[in-house]
Amino acid sequence: MTIRQITIIGVGLIGGSFSLALRRQGFTGRIVGCDRAAVLDRALIRGAIDEGFPHPFEATRGSQVVVLATPVLGIIDLIHRFGPALPVKTLLTDVGSTKREVLEEAKAVFGKNAGVRFLAGHPMAGKEQSGIEFADADLFQQAPWFVTPIRGQKIYEGVSGEFLDWVDRIGARIASLDADEHDRLCAWISHLPQMISTALAATLVDEYGQEAPLLDAGGRSLREMTRTASSPYSVWRDIALTNKKHLQDAISKLEQRLAHIRENLDTRELAMEFERARELRKPRKS
Numbered sequence: 156m157t158i159r160q161i162t163i164i165g166v167g168l169i170g171g172s173f174s175l176a177l178r179r180q181g182f183t184g185r186i187v188g189c190d191r192a193a194v195l196d197r198a199l200i201r202g203a204i205d206e207g208f209p210h211p212f213e214a215t216r217g218s219q220v221v222v223l224a225t226p227v228l229g230i231i232d233l234i235h236r237f238g239p240a241l242p243v244k245t246l247l248t249d250v251g252s253t254k255r256e257v258l259e260e261a262k263a264v265f266g267k268n269a270g271v272r273f274l275a276g277h278p279m280a281g282k283e284q285s286g287i288e289f290a291d292a293d294l295f296q297q298a299p300w301f302v303t304p305i306r307g308q309k310i311y312e313g314v315s316g317e318f319l320d321w322v323d324r325i326g327a328r329i330a331s332l333d334a335d336e337h338d339r340l341c342a343w344i345s346h347l348p349q350m351i352s353t354a355l356a357a358t359l360v361d362e363y364g365q366e367a368p369l370l371d372a373g374g375r376s377l378r379e380m381t382r383t384a385s386s387p388y389s390v391w392r393d394i395a396l397t398n399k400k401h402l403q404d405a406i407s408k409l410e411q412r413l414a415h416i417r418e419n420l421d422t423r424e425l426a427m428e429f430e431r432a433r434e435l436r437k438p439r440k441s
Contacts, residue, residue, distance in 0.1 A: 157317050162218040164189040164211055164233060166198040168282060169250050170224030171290030174203040176325035179292045189214035197287050211237045215245070220318050223249040227393035231260045234273075238264040241272075246314040248274040252341065252390075253397040254303040254334040262305070270308035274315050275334065277301040278327060279345065283385045293326070300327035303334040342401035346394055349383050350406060353391075356384035 161177070163170040166188040174186050188195050188204035195207030208214040211233065215221050221241065223230045230251045238247060238261070251257050254275050261273040280298040282289055300322050304310050310331070311319060319329055332340070359369055359381075370378050395402060412428075419425050 157314055158184055158219045158321070160185040160187060160218045160220075162187045162189060162211075162215045162221045163204070163224055164214065164221065165224035165229070166190045166194055166203060166207070166287055167224065168285050168287070168289050169278065169280070169294075170222065171198060171201070171203045171287040172280070172292065172294040173222065173224070173250070173278075173325070174198075175201070175290055175292035176295055177321060178202070180321070180324040182321065187214050187218060194287055201287060201290065203287060203290060212240065215241060218245060219314055220246045220248065223247070223251070226390050227251040227253050227257065227397050229393070230257055231397075234260045234264055238273075243268070243272065244314070245272075246274060246318060247272060248276050248315075248318065250276055250278055252277060252345070252394045254301075254337045256397045258303060258305065258334045270305045271313070271315075273305075274308075274310060274318065275303045276322075277303075277337065277341070278322075279341075280327075283383045285387045285390065295322075296326035298327050300329050301337055302329060302331050303337050304331060338398050339401045342398055342405045346391075346398060346402050347405040347409065349386060349391060349394075350402070351409070352381055352383045353386075356381045 161174075161182075161184065163174055163186065166174070167190075170188070170190075174188070177186065185205045186203070188198050188207040189209070189211050190198070190207065192207075192209055195204070195209070198204045199207060215237070223233050225233065230249045234247065234249075234257070241247060247261075249257055254277060258273075258275050261275065262269045265272045278295055278298055278300045280294045282291075282294075302310055302319070310316065322329060359367075363369055370381070416425065416428055419428075
């Protein structure tokens with residue numbers, strides 16, 4: 156076994172869930188956490204980590220893999236400040252929700268060796284809650300785990316390959332694509348839905364006040380559409396800042412669609428919109 160110790164910087168929902176999933180699937184090496192002292196105490200109680208340190212330099216000592224599981228701007232900062240200090244054989248990887256700026260920083264720090272020293276990743280898994288308290292060993296079951304390799308990067312060789320084998324073992328489905336393509340796709344399938352949920356919930360509060368029992372009255376549809384509205388701003392701030400172009404484009408196109416629907420509530424065009432929308436959930440041809 157090449158990987159004898161993994162450090163997870165950011166032992167929250169994603170980092171903690173990854174640790175618990177590794178343990179469930181038989182990882183027998185050490186898992187070291189890096190976070191605030193109070194978070195590390197809770198992670199130790201849950202059995203998510205074997206040991207914890209508040210400083211990355213201490214936490215990464217002796218690790219073959221370091222997983223950056225903080226919000227995106229924190230990931231970029233950690234690559235910049237601590238990436239150069241890691242041993243050359245240590246694989247640095249991340250779970251950030253946007254990839255272009257993360258990958259640019261990794262290239263700037265590691266230069267021509269970026270392809271063997273860094274693996275850009277993004278598990279499409281999460282909850283509206285955050286923190287180690289909500290970590291779940293089953294979080295990644297059947298979830299896509301995007302990787303955005305540098306051109307020519309051999310992600311299935313060496314430590315990177317062994318790490319991805321563990322990603323596969325915890326139930327995730329690995330998919331590889333270009334970093335900018337990833338960011339555009341996620342703007343549509345993840346970031347835009349979050350903004351819709353946030354906007355709808357905020358508008359309902361404006362219209363009816365904070366105390367109105369709208370979720371009880373609205374039923375399942377409203378609960379599903381506003382579920383992620385309670386997601387932490389600290390995470391989504393970084394996503395919006397690092398994927399602004401693609402997210403603005405997606406929001407603009409949705410605004411145009413909503414305007415078209417608004418202007419055609421009493422015409423056949425509304426029926427055509429419903430017909431078009433049903434295409435999304437039609438069974439795909441094999």
